[in-house]
Amino acid sequence: MIKCLVIDDEPLARSIVCDYLQQYPQVQLVQECNNGFEGVKAIMQHQPDLIFLDIQMPKINGFEMLELVEQVPGVIFTTAFDEYAIKAFETNAVDYLLKPFTQERFDAAMKKWLQKQAQPVKEAPAKALEEVPAKQPEEQVRVVVKVNNDIRIIPVQDILYLEAYDDYVKIYTSTGCFLKKKTMGYYEKTLEEKQFVRVHRSYIIALSQLTRIEPLEKETHVALLKNGTRIPLSKSGYSRLKAVLGI
DSSP states (O other): OEEEEEEOSOHHHHHHHHHHHTTOTTEEEEEEESSHHHHHHHHHHHOOSEEEEOSSOSSSOHHHHHHTOSSOOEEEEEESOGGGHHHHHHTTOSEEEESSOOHHHHHHHHHHHHHHTTSOOSSOHHHHHHHSOOOSGGGGTEEEEEETTEEEEEEGGGEEEEEEETTEEEEEETTEEEEESOOHHHHHHHSOTTTEEEEETTEEEEGGGEEEEEEOGGGOEEEEETTSOEEEEOHHHHHHHHHHHTO
């Protein structure tokens, strides 16, 4: 039996997907969720094979929700906003259904997913998400993280600095440090360049936290932040920081 979730904040949209699924007796609808918070918990609980996921939802959007899931199931996006289509396929989604969609279009998406099950997966959706620059406005002003079973939303203005940490990025705030399954390159592209500067291959700092730049040996420098943290500056990072500061 194929386990399936429908995650959408619109009851009518969920009911349409549920009706279309009646044509697939091999699919078991294990839960309907009306926001991304519920979606994350349901995926952890049921470990579905397939989810139908809306993109624009309250609290957190569909892309942010997927970033919080360790084992991402097959994803068929359902949304009224076609400008998200390119990003949806960049995340290696099975298909993209633009609302309102017919049973015929739904069936085509299901056929594509069923065929994909017999083929080797080249890249998991979660891996693809790590490299996709944020395209929704909310993703550029906040970072969504999972702490144990809780989901927290960190406003960008609360970030002090970021540090590379193996396959993760450590996000430092005044209230603690949080891990995010992203790359430094992602944040370098996503964060506002007038507010954040990559000063080292392993560090991005918030300019609002910079108090001074101190010289070290052999033409090397460190950045001193308001909380006392000393961040090493690479040669290119030092040049980049001076350019942003206009010095």
